[in-house]
Amino acid sequence: MKKKILIFILVFAVVLPLAAQTWIWYPGDYEIWLGNKMNNRRTDRGAYFPPFWKQDSHYVTVEFSKVINLPMPQRITIAAEGSYNVKLDGKMMFGMPSKIILPVGKHHLNIKVHNQSTPPALFIDGATVKTDSSWKVTYEDKEWIDESGKASDTSTTIYMNAGSWNFNDINSLPSAFALEQEPQKHLQTVSDVNGSYVYDFGKETFGYPVLKGLKGNGTIYLYYGESKEESEDMDHCETLDKIEVKDGKVIDLVNNRTTDLSETYELDNSKAFRYIMVRTEGDCSYDDISMQYEYMPETVKGSFRCDDDEINRIWDVGTYTLQLTTREFFIDGIKRDRWVWSGDAAQSYLMNYYLFNDNDEVKRTTWLLGGKPPVTSHINTIMDYTFYWFIGIYNYYMYSGDASFVKQIYPRMQALMQYVLGRTDADGMVEGLAGDWVFVDWADGYLDKHGQLSFEQILYCRSLETMALCAKIADDEASQSKYNELADNLRAKLMPDFWNEQKQALVHNRINGIQSNTVTRYANMFGILFNYLDNEHQQIVKNSVLLNDSILHISTPYMRFYELESLCALGQQTDVLNDIKDYWGGMLNEGATAFWEKYNPGEKGKAHLAMYGRPYGKSLCHAWGASPIYLLGRYYLGVHPTKPGYEEYEVKPVLGGLKWMEGSVPTPYGKIYVKMDKSNVTVKSDGGKGFLVINRKGKQEKIDIPAGKEMAVKL
């Protein structure tokens, strides 16, 4: 009993932030606003290039409220981003007061903030009265007065708990948020290409180029390259800048912005590159170029080391890849679109749980992707990406145990699922309709996107399960039953409809109720991961599909993520380790300093740079390239939650061919440390009810892990 109470206290302490004054807003609104900044920052060869999906906005007038009960009067400080009023027990105060004294007793404090340009935000600090997530917010209080002055019935007004992040100081305005910066220099080696100079910053990086000692009158071109080839190819590099120096002024010709010439000139837009070629035209010059590296400050909480140096380097480069692509949000790649994509983000979330364990980053990305009703298309217009969004929430809940977030986002989940339900066919399955992008993967072969794809049904089924889970958390029992029933019905159809006895596999799709002849890996992988295939069929598809060379190979790290995960789930860690070394090691051998959007081991040289029909179209720093981070933590160290928020968890370490390994996985309680060689396993955990699962003498054993104490087990 005592233990249970202790666990409860620990969960409480870990999951709920300590009460501290912080800037608050309507949940999701700040995230959507910041996301608009992120998503509208892309340029393509000097042209502004925004997303092609609906971008939402914050509510421009928000009411913040709290019922307070004070034993003595309290002086509070009030600050807001926007025009605001302060109402105490229904009576408005004069002006926009920055200090007021709250009287003794129970009172209703209501503050309305209006801001068209940036999200209405509020900050209150007093001895005990402080803005935090316990404040209620609404965009529509429906509080009218009639002729007699009587207030209306506001019983149906929808109040949410306020959203917040880490703006805990009155002067840290949410709208002023900026990533961190620090100066970086290029290497000493500078190459001269027909009078232009190519600067090498040593590795893939991101930030604002800075020109020193600009002078004269002329034009300066900057050509960015993730590869040297790209930076030297003025006509095809994906990003570039052009500035004019003229009569003591500098004109940014991409943004039409003019500034006075001074000792250093920092470019307006951030760029991703390793190389920059600088070309001058006319009578102008500069002394040197450097950069302001821009990054999200993340603490690396996870770790992994082993006897294999290549694996260690893969882990390090994976970490750097995820660091670069973890910005205001989890983005896809830092060079090309820098947009927030749901399928990409779903993988970043999983890697994040083994590296930064930054819940706020997951929540921010989820809010942004979910957008606001009305739903007018799939997330990012992609059907699969809608489903990854649901699944991402499922996973977030498992890793964080954060039920409050689930409750907050649940209405948006309902709106999106309503959209999906409105587009199902007579079989209750999803098919791509006009305007839907059925993505699946960038495959090196024909992928039929027509009819019922088994892959999409499996993701859809998992999304329905997620809805049922979240409906339960949100106390919406009717919906919980409805979604469970829909999920059960769909799950029951998967085998009869898609399983092909001859092929011993789930086929790729059905058109008009007829199975196609094609088998692809996708549905079979996810069938294993979500346990929609029973053990027998999992073993069957391992051989008939996963380890079958005649099935279309996967060439993106994106789908390799799930492919290798499903092999790990089947205990194939030794094979997977070799795959990781071949594939990610292969990129390192090609000189990768971050992992790529796509990699075809057969290709050589420049061919690796091309994609989308463009010679440098491929992103050489893509979040989904970093999956070994996840695989090593989840299936080698073997750490994962079995109940939400690591309230219960399993450590099932597998060397998979390594001589030894050690590492840590962050959890809501702190971390779980695992060290293993062929004869010993050591585990130390900061909390949660854990089980070590090991094979000893050919037998699986399950051993309780004590919290806070190192445990060593002989194998």
Add this chain to the structure above:
Amino acid sequence: MKKKILIFILVFAVVLPLAAQTWIWYPGDYEIWLGNKMNNRRTDRGAYFPPFWKQDSHYVTVEFSKVINLPMPQRITIAAEGSYNVKLDGKMMFGMPSKIILPVGKHHLNIKVHNQSTPPALFIDGATVKTDSSWKVTYEDKEWIDESGKASDTSTTIYMNAGSWNFNDINSLPSAFALEQEPQKHLQTVSDVNGSYVYDFGKETFGYPVLKGLKGNGTIYLYYGESKEESEDMDHCETLDKIEVKDGKVIDLVNNRTTDLSETYELDNSKAFRYIMVRTEGDCSYDDISMQYEYMPETVKGSFRCDDDEINRIWDVGTYTLQLTTREFFIDGIKRDRWVWSGDAAQSYLMNYYLFNDNDEVKRTTWLLGGKPPVTSHINTIMDYTFYWFIGIYNYYMYSGDASFVKQIYPRMQALMQYVLGRTDADGMVEGLAGDWVFVDWADGYLDKHGQLSFEQILYCRSLETMALCAKIADDEASQSKYNELADNLRAKLMPDFWNEQKQALVHNRINGIQSNTVTRYANMFGILFNYLDNEHQQIVKNSVLLNDSILHISTPYMRFYELESLCALGQQTDVLNDIKDYWGGMLNEGATAFWEKYNPGEKGKAHLAMYGRPYGKSLCHAWGASPIYLLGRYYLGVHPTKPGYEEYEVKPVLGGLKWMEGSVPTPYGKIYVKMDKSNVTVKSDGGKGFLVINRKGKQEKIDIPAGKEMAVKL
């Protein structure tokens, strides 16, 4: 045949604006953004006081496009409010070009503009390529490219025609719109009230107070009054200002804004007042006060003059009342909330058709009130106001013939009607649910708001008819049938369900299927106006309700509007003229310089100022007070369209006790002039097929009105 062609050409020329370059945006977006400025400008005794309903926002990224076909190259100028790109035939150009040359032939020109703070807007000017309402816009083109670079299927992308107003110059930025201003002085008579001075500006006015010669160190209070009593009552006046003069600075304590002290100081917020009391505290002084009168420049196109001077004064004060309340939008009253209310606006629209005939003002107000999906409440939270919104569109179409607007707003109409349909009861009727404000009127007696109100069903029925009409215009045949059926069903229920034989009237409401005992005027009035009562029953309720003194009297000009209109529709112009003289003449006798929100002829003195339980709560300049403008044009001059846009119209002049009258009514063709005395009628019309309807020798005659030629008829 020739005549028909001529009419067609005229309609075309009148209804479509001439092709001229103008700033364009996503339809409704600018209006909603400007509306947020309008609705969030209210202050209440120095406190910011925003609306209590959801306020929407513009789409932050909008694509503008046009297919062009040029016989020779053309140089165009491009300007945008926001970051933008320019794509010609799918290829993006460098930077944000302000001049480009379009090549010969057929080309696709696509421009994306992003702006978080103000609506993305575009302006293009070339010899023939110019931004106007023929440009297409979307907030979501769904134009993705796949790995091969191939563009997606965008067949389901929704494109709208661009919105615009009158920003026809590259330098007239839509976001910089401001009303006109001109200086006004107070009268020479200044009264000293305990050392404070009360300034009289001679009549109700609106604008920014300007203090001249501020000096010293101290505080200055400004108390505004629509009445002298209000300005002198520091503790109860509805609006006030407070500024501090300190060490050469002026601090606006309402807005927390500090400026340098200079010769004149203009207050930040506009106010409505006739009187201002200025009080100084501490060692500060000022030399004089004046104001910057702020107004929407409107041309008074309608006119009315007659032998009765009181009626002429009523027409003039009505005109001034409507001028003051016609701002960026049609608002309710200029003092108190200055918000945009649908029921109030519906009346302003009708008056506008007889005075300014400013279509843009109607459209702007309609866009703002309609808001954006999702619909989360009735318009302004008021059930009846949702219905007035539909009816307002019906009337706008009749007076303007503007089918393009109907097509533009139709999707928003569908969204709102969907919301209404989702809230009907088992009888297919509307009842107030929790959170709904069932308003009807500010009545001087108990109005039951429970159950099925006959008044609400009648407005709802008319809204369904409007939906059917607009569905037809929008080529949505399925919906047209659906709405017609719903309207027919509901109309068929009105008499059996609400008619009471004993009372010879429609009763006020039904609860659980049981008629109440109460008869009010509302449903009976609208039953006449919408012809839901047949001729026999119209005559019955004229006596049993309209002219029956025992039925609860109406004391707002708001409902007097429809009451008098229904009497006019029954030919009671002589009675109504007396009513107008009593009621509006009564306000003039009380010293009104604009018409009021409410008037109880019995009351005297200060009682006229109170409302909502506050001594000066009543608005003394309220749009709905100006209804004689409409009644005189519509039922005395007798001019109104019988087909959309005055393609056909009727002139049915009625002296109603006057000796003579003359006036003009603006139409899409120009105007219709009518002059009448007891022996002659003269009509001159600028276009449309018109009929003069007169009584000669006890017989009604219908005479063709020639276009463009004065016609005189002897009675």
